[in-house]
Amino acid sequence: MSKPLKLSIRTGDPRAIFKQVVDAISLAIARNELEEGDKLPSVRALAMQLSVNPNTIAKAYAELTAQGLLDARQGLGLFISAPKQLLSREERSKRLRAAVQRLVNDVAHLHYSDDEVLRMLATELGRIRTVSKTGGAA
Amino acid sequence: MSKPLKLSIRTGDPRAIFKQVVDAISLAIARNELEEGDKLPSVRALAMQLSVNPNTIAKAYAELTAQGLLDARQGLGLFISAPKQLLSREERSKRLRAAVQRLVNDVAHLHYSDDEVLRMLATELGRIRTVSKTGGAA
């Protein structure tokens, strides 16, 4: 069976649909809501569920596969791959810096203090790691 | 006179040209490299300097004006406006959270520790505030 994948697409979201899917799955993996070996919904099934075109889902899956987050098995489906890192140290560092720079750009004119921004980030990062597969505490 | 505005456009940048201009100027204001009352290069002059279409620059200026960062005076030019905040508290908070969420998404699969991300952000935020107009300290 494939995981239910409580995924939703927001029409108001500035991100492209396929990007929303990529982000959602990428985040779910980081949160351990999806573990190695888990089977994803089929291209057609997820497309049906989200009321979008199968090609759009295929594009998202292709992106995730290219990133090494998914393994494709012809005729079987797509599965969460073992954690790996196919990016070089330089590339990872470059992307981290770019992502941080983008945040700095985005909040530059909002007049938040450094501490406020850092606290918000710490909070959001914490929301990721705390959701472990061992969870279920009360 | 208008500030020289050492601005550059990178063709490899995924951002649209007008967005690069918006971000650069927004950042320059946050850095106090541009102060209230400073005059910006004319639409046509900056377009010439960057080898892009005047319409593209006009679009960037219009965006900055809409954000309240610039004041337009017909026939005179565009000037850095007094610091103000026309966004509601909710809107600012919403944007901060969205920006932070985007960062979290971007770095989710890079396997950086929370501390590393936070330290990078603290560094980049620091690079903003340290550049004050009172600068020039040997």
Added chain:
DNA sequence: TGTACTGTACTACCTCACATAGTACAGATG
């Protein structure tokens, strides 16, 4: 064997954002 599922690869078409090019007009300055 046949049927139904899987991912994947196409082609075609539509829409929209972005960028360029050119023109035009009102306000400001000399």
Added chain:
DNA sequence: CATCTGTACTATGTGAGGTAGTACAGTACA
């Protein structure tokens, strides 16, 4: 007056994103 300023148009081309439909090879199961 001429020349600068921002601004507002129209027109055109390009590319990303999305949809629609078709097709094919690999897998599973009755």
